Amino acid sequence: MNQPPNRRILLIDDTPSIHEDFRKILTPVQEQTPELDDMEMALFGDAVKPRAQAFELDSAYGGREGLELIEKAMAQKLPYALAFVDMRMPQGWDGAQTIEELWKVDPQLQVVVCTAYSDYSWEELLFRLQAHDRLLILKKPFDNIEVQQMANTLTAKWEMARRASLQTSQLERLVEQRTQALTQASQALQLEIDERKQLESQLVQSEKLASLGQLAAGVAHEINNPVGFISSNLGTLDSYFKQLQQMLDAYRQAEELIASGESLEQLKTLRTGMDLEFLKEDVPILIRESKEGIGRVVQIVKDLKDFSRVDNDQSWQWANLQQGIDSTLNIVASELKYKADVIKQYQALPEIECLASQINQVVMNLIINAAQAMGPERGTITISNGVEGKNVWLEVADNGCGIAPQSLQKIFDPFFTTKPVGEGTGLGLSLSYGIVKKHHGNISVSSELGKGTIFRVVLPIRQTAV
Numbered sequence: 001m002n003q004p005p006n007r008r009i010l011l012i013d014d015t016p017s018i019h020e021d022f023r024k025i026l027t028p029v030q031e032q033t034p035e036l037d038d039m040e041m042a043l044f045g046d047a048v049k050p051r052a053q054a055f056e057l058d059s060a061y062g063g064r065e066g067l068e069l070i071e072k073a074m075a076q077k078l079p080y081a082l083a084f085v086d087m088r089m090p091q092g093w094d095g096a097q098t099i100e101e102l103w104k105v106d107p108q109l110q111v112v113v114c115t116a117y118s119d120y121s122w123e124e125l126l127f128r129l130q131a132h133d134r135l136l137i138l139k140k141p142f143d144n145i146e147v148q149q150m151a152n153t154l155t156a157k158w159e160m161a162r163r164a165s166l167q168t169s170q171l172e173r174l175v176e177q178r179t180q181a182l183t184q185a186s187q188a189l190q191l192e193i194d195e196r197k198q199l200e201s202q203l204v205q206s207e208k209l210a211s212l213g214q215l216a217a218g219v220a221h222e223i224n225n226p227v228g229f230i231s232s233n234l235g236t237l238d239s240y241f242k243q244l245q246q247m248l249d250a251y252r253q254a255e256e257l258i259a260s261g262e263s264l265e266q267l268k269t270l271r272t273g274m275d276l277e278f279l280k281e282d283v284p285i286l287i288r289e290s291k292e293g294i295g296r297v298v299q300i301v302k303d304l305k306d307f308s309r310v311d312n313d314q315s316w317q318w319a320n321l322q323q324g325i326d327s328t329l330n331i332v333a334s335e336l337k338y339k340a341d342v343i344k345q346y347q348a349l350p351e352i353e354c355l356a357s358q359i360n361q362v363v364m365n366l367i368i369n370a371a372q373a374m375g376p377e378r379g380t381i382t383i384s385n386g387v388e389g390k391n392v393w394l395e396v397a398d399n400g401c402g403i404a405p406q407s408l409q410k411i412f413d414p415f416f417t418t419k420p421v422g423e424g425t426g427l428g429l430s431l432s433y434g435i436v437k438k439h440h441g442n443i444s445v446s447s448e449l450g451k452g453t454i455f456r457v458v459l460p461i462r463q464t465a466v
Helices: 016-026 034-044 063-075 095-105 122-129 144-254 261-274 276-308 321-331 356-372 428-438
Strands: 008-012 056-060 082-086 110-115 135-139 317-319 340-345 352-354 379-388 391-398 442-448 452-460
Touching: 008 016, 008 063, 016 056, 016 144, 056 063, 063 082, 063 095, 082 095, 082 144, 095 110, 095 122, 110 144, 122 135, 135 144, 144 276, 317 321, 317 356, 321 356, 321 379, 321 391, 352 356, 352 452, 356 379, 356 391, 356 428, 356 452, 428 442
Parallel strands: 008 056, 008 082, 082 110, 110 135, 340 379
Antiparallel strands: 317 352, 379 391, 391 452, 442 452
16 A cells, blocks of 8 residues: 555557657656756745656557566566557557457556547447546647646556555455454354254253143142042942842842741841942942043043143144133142132133144143242132234233232243242243244233232234244
8 A cells, every 4th residue: 555656657659759759758857957956945945846756668669569568567566557559550459459458468557549540430449448447549649748647647547546446455355354254153143043942942842841740740639539539439339239249149049938937037137237228329329420530530631632732732723712721720720729719700702823732831831820929828810811803812810929020020031930949940931921922922911019910911813924
């Protein structure tokens, strides 16, 4: 950038006198006049008139010779800024062909065409060379001032173009470096995003496993109760059946001894001791209770299937939100049994397009959180729903301990929990938030310490962007 200006000029003309004229114009001999210099200094002080920097002029008498000088200059990294080229050179290349060959070697070379007459019109020449910005015409006979002005202007233009090119190259390098840095940063960011997605998937799976473990415990508890009394009833039925079998055996023997008064008395005593009338009443009751117990087992299994939707876990489908809430309540019944009463305030809802198992997961998380928010006294959980335009809404409200204002802002953050260490992963509400957003819905919370908390979920009826 600090190089001296390029004042190198090449003249290509087959007339020697033209070279002499150009040399006189562009490289005049500076006469030494010490007396005049001293007088000028005495009159004007040190402010001596600056002298223009001299041109460096080289001569070629034909196109090929001019091309050789251009090639040599480019090899030495001392390019010419300007070339004056005669258009009419009978021996060898004419001016147009010469300019074409020069520009193949040095495309940045500024050119002045020197001509009195030409085989080409100016329009033809511009069209052939396609270089309006690097080509001027100088008509013979030319004026000395005109030659000097062209030389000064075009060498200055070449210099500005050189500086602009250097600045552009430097800017391109900076842009390339910045682009490379941004690319690396983008790749690192993409890698981090991929890792976060993978981690999120692992966390979702871990939360599902934790929820399934919780479900398994609740389901086992719910199943054990009906299975227990079914087993007890069946044992009692077995005992009754053995007694009835004895009675039947006694009656069979009595057929042979019916005439004997002693046998009749024995049968009567046996029938009275076994209270046959009571057995006739109690056995149907036991059977009915057993059927009811089995029905409860079937319902629990059905609710578990409706909750998990294992058959099409990732399928968007039309589902009954209310039915999903009821199934979830049956699944978490053991969690609620000793902590809270559930009040249902249902309204008629249309089916919604959703991932049913994931919505059930959200409902379960909200209900369990509400149950765990209860104090030592039994509380109340109110579940309500309704329709607003093209959306349905669900609210889970409790009268538990509430959430502190500083915690409300972080309630949906991953790993944030207000529960004691070891009692919560801090992922339930975060995953619920992600599921609701995936459904293009919204989940919000309002709470007051000591009074309770309300979670509100709004979901679109139809997923137009699935």
